[in-house]
Amino acid sequence: MSQTSIRNRLRSAALAAGTGITIALSGCGSGADARSDAESRAEAARDQSVEARVNAIIAEQLGLDVKKLKPGQRFIADLGADSLDVVELVMAFEEEFRVEIGDTDAEKIVRIADAVAYLKKRAPQE
Numbered sequence: 001m002s003q004t005s006i007r008n009r010l011r012s013a014a015l016a017a018g019t020g021i022t023i024a025l026s027g028c029g030s031g032a033d034a035r036s037d038a039e040s041r042a043e044a045a046r047d048q049s050v051e052a053r054v055n056a057i058i059a060e061q062l063g064l065d066v067k068k069l070k071p072g073q074r075f076i077a078d079l080g081a082d083s084l085d086v087v088e089l090v091m092a093f094e095e096e097f098r099v100e101i102g103d104t105d106a107e108k109i110v111r112i113a114d115a116v117a118y119l120k121k122r123a124p125q126e
Contacts, residue, residue, distance in 0.1 A: 050097075050123065051116050057092045058112065061085065071113035089115075097123035 051071075059066035062079055075081040075089065090106045093099070093115060099122045101109070109115050 050120050053096055054093065054112065054115050054119060057096060058089060058115075061089055061092055069112060071116065072111055074111050076110070093119060099123050 055066050055069045058064065058069060058075075058079070062075075062081055062085060064079065069079075073079055075086050076083075081089070087106075090101050090109065094101055097119050099119065101118070101122075105118065109118055
């Protein structure tokens with residue numbers, strides 16, 4: 001059996017098992033492809049993690065059902081937050097993600113998607 005065939009079978013088995021394992025054998029294809037695939041999956045998982053953590057904070061702080069939160073919702077107009085709630089949300093984001101959000105940046109965070117995008121860029125990678 002060729003190395004390419006083995007690699008394809010291993011990849012299929014890993015995908016079927018839901019492990020997300022990337023198989024790279026020497027002499028078979030590009031290792032750069034395997035690394036870029038793994039990096040893409042890691043980034044996607046991190047993005048989902050940031051969004052889930054932001055939603056959990058919002059739900060807890062505002063007493064909302066996390067399942068009903070949508071990226072385009074605005075804290076004040078759509079979720080019923082007041083200005084103090086928004087300050088508390090920013091402080092909770094800072095604590096959870098170990099970042100400092102300046103006043104100028106905080107004023108630009110008006111929707112859930114704004115918070116997620118900001119934190120994806122600024123939060124230290126874990």
